Amino acid sequence: MARTGRRPGTGGTREKILRAARRQFARGGYEGATIRGIAAAARVDPKLVLHYFESKEGVFSAAMDFPFDPAAAIPALLEPGLDGLGERLARFFIEVWDSPGGARAHAIVRSMVSSDSAAALMRDFVSREILARLAQALKLDRPQVRASLAASQLVGIAMLRYVVKVEPLASASPERVAAWIGPTLQRYFTDPSATRSSQGQP
Amino acid sequence: MARTGRRPGTGGTREKILRAARRQFARGGYEGATIRGIAAAARVDPKLVLHYFESKEGVFSAAMDFPFDPAAAIPALLEPGLDGLGERLARFFIEVWDSPGGARAHAIVRSMVSSDSAAALMRDFVSREILARLAQALKLDRPQVRASLAASQLVGIAMLRYVVKVEPLASASPERVAAWIGPTLQRYFTDPSATRSSQGQP
Numbered sequence: 001m002a003r004t005g006r007r008p009g010t011g012g013t014r015e016k017i018l019r020a021a022r023r024q025f026a027r028g029g030y031e032g033a034t035i036r037g038i039a040a041a042a043r044v045d046p047k048l049v050l051h052y053f054e055s056k057e058g059v060f061s062a063a064m065d066f067p068f069d070p071a072a073a074i075p076a077l078l079e080p081g082l083d084g085l086g087e088r089l090a091r092f093f094i095e096v097w098d099s100p101g102g103a104r105a106h107a108i109v110r111s112m113v114s115s116d117s118a119a120a121l122m123r124d125f126v127s128r129e130i131l132a133r134l135a136q137a138l139k140l141d142r143p144q145v146r147a148s149l150a151a152s153q154l155v156g157i158a159m160l161r162y163v164v165k166v167e168p169l170a171s172a173s174p175e176r177v178a179a180w181i182g183p184t185l186q187r188y189f190t191d192p193s194a195t196r197s198s199q200g201q202p
Numbered sequence: 203m204a205r206t207g208r209r210p211g212t213g214g215t216r217e218k219i220l221r222a223a224r225r226q227f228a229r230g231g232y233e234g235a236t237i238r239g240i241a242a243a244a245r246v247d248p249k250l251v252l253h254y255f256e257s258k259e260g261v262f263s264a265a266m267d268f269p270f271d272p273a274a275a276i277p278a279l280l281e282p283g284l285d286g287l288g289e290r291l292a293r294f295f296i297e298v299w300d301s302p303g304g305a306r307a308h309a310i311v312r313s314m315v316s317s318d319s320a321a322a323l324m325r326d327f328v329s330r331e332i333l334a335r336l337a338q339a340l341k342l343d344r345p346q347v348r349a350s351l352a353a354s355q356l357v358g359i360a361m362l363r364y365v366v367k368v369e370p371l372a373s374a375s376p377e378r379v380a381a382w383i384g385p386t387l388q389r390y391f392t393d394p395s396a397t398r399s400s401q402g403q404p
Contacts (some may be wrong), residue, residue, distance in 0.1 A: 075382055113315040119366050127368060139228050148362060149382055155366075156358025160350060164314055164325045164357075166333070169350050176399045180351055183396075184386050196386075197378045 009170075012051050017042045021063040025119065030060060030124035059131050064108065064122070067101030070129040086150070086186030089134075090178035093154050097162050098174055106162060119200045126151070142195040149188040153181055215339040216254050219244045223265040227363070228319065232326035257330050266310065266324070269303030272331040280339045288352070288388030291336075292380040295356050300376055308364060331397060336391075344397040348399050355383055 019041035024033040028087055035056055040048040053059040068151050077088050097105055112119040119194065132149060135143035157177065160166040216266040222244035226235040237258055259273055279290050299307055314321040333353060337345035359379065361387040362368040369377065390396050 050226075057347035074262075110315050114314050122368050123368055131368070145370055145374075145382070148368050151368065152362045152371065153355055153386070155361045156354035156356065156360065159357045160354045166323050166325055166329060166350050166353065168344075168347055168362060169354065172347075178395065179399045180347070181354070184355070184389070187386070195382065197381045 002012070008125075011047065013042075013044060017044060017049055017052060017059070021059045025060060025063065025121055030121055030128065032093075033060075035059070041152065057125075064125075065104045066108070066125075067096050067099075070133065074130060074133040078134070082137070082190055084182075084183070084186075085189055087178055087182030088099055089150070089185055090154070090157075090182045091174065093156070094110055094174040097158055102125040102162060105158065109158065109163060112125045138189055140192055145195050146188045149194070150185045152186050153188070157181055205254055207242070215244075215246060215250065219246060219254060219314055220260070220265045223261045227262060227323055229262055232330065235262075237261070259327075262327055266327075267306045268310070268327075269298050269301075269306045272335065276332060276335040276369060284339070284392055285340070286384075287387075288393055289384030289387070291352070292356070292359075292384045292388055293376065295365075296359070296376045296379055299360055304364060307360065312362065340391055340393055342392065342397075344351065347397050348390045351396070352387045355386050355390070359383055 021038045024038045035046050035049050039049045112122050133148040135147040138146055161169045223240045226243055235246050239252045314324050320378050332350040337349040340348055363371045377398045
């Protein structure tokens with residue numbers, strides 16, 4: 001998670017790049033913005049952008065204060081295989097929200113709900129850097145459907161536990177919540193029948 | 203759904219009651235506000251409040267522009283029994299969001315995310331008038347956990363399909379989405395193992 005945090009001693013250049021990145025992402029969306037364009041807007045060499053942030057994804061995470069680095073987190077969650085992925089992902093997601101990163105996640109939810117363009121920007125980032133990574137690892141039909149259904153269960157838990165604070169979800173231990181929703185995620189990821197559109201039909 | 207809509211020809215009294223109700227709910231919460239208090243604040247007879255809105259729940263639904271009437275909708279969804287409840291509830295929820303009521307639901311989500319007091323107010327209403335009604339019908343342990351887990355899956359679908367518009371959830375037909383999440387809701391409602399806190403343990 002270090003990559004998205006503030007680094008000391010990098011002077012004003014890093015902040016200048018982040019300000020330029022926010023403008024470029026707001027204008028071109030996640031797909032449209034480029035390292036080259038961000039560098040030009042910040043009047044620095046593109047190599048310096050890569051030096052600080054490694055990738056477009058890294059600039060975006062830092063500029064938007066995203067609470068974790070998908071390029072590191074998702075492969076780590078997938079590494080042990082598909083067995084138990086549902087509960088591992090649930091635990092990771094709840095740990096992020098229960099950590100200081102939760103305030104950043106909450107701020108992101110707030111901006112997505114109040115602004116269509118913020119929602120579109122974050123949607124493109126999450127679809128490409130999180131959902132596509134998960135989908136790629138799945139071995140069944142309709143991996144995008146599966147990944148987005150799992151995301152819907154996670155987002156719903158975030159809304160009820162942290163934003164609306166519905167009991168008993170709000171006060172339950174992280175382990176307990178992960179145990180409750182883990183099997184739902186697992187079913188979306190690995191149950192052949194989970195993407196059927198009605199009983200028994202594909 | 204008629205009860206929560208605007209009625210023609212009721213002059214300014216109805217609006218006066220609704221304005222008073224919004225103030226009383228904001229001050230006392232859903233639990234704290236009373237028909238008597240709302241009537242006093244609107245300077246009308248409590249009977250007139252009941253004449254227009256039938257119950258505190260009815261005043262609240264109308265004052266907050268809630269997109270359906272839980273007192274009518276939830277018993278109707280429960281009436282055929284627990285078999286198939288998951289998919290019936292999923293269909294109903296998606297129909298509300300796909301209808302003109304969806305804009306009102308969207309406005310409610312926006313207010314809950316941006317204001318803690320709006321979130322608390324709506325949480326108390328939804329917990330008491332929707333989740334408690336569902337929980338009461340369930341025949342297994344921890345009915346509140348079950349109802350709130352089902353709610354988390356529904357809210358997550360609303361967020362991804364209607365607010366953030368993640369594909370393929372955003373463009374899928376209502377029937378398809380209901381078929382995808384129906385089994386998840388059904389499992390939360392009726393699977394004995396759904397509330398276990400880890401594999402095999404209650």
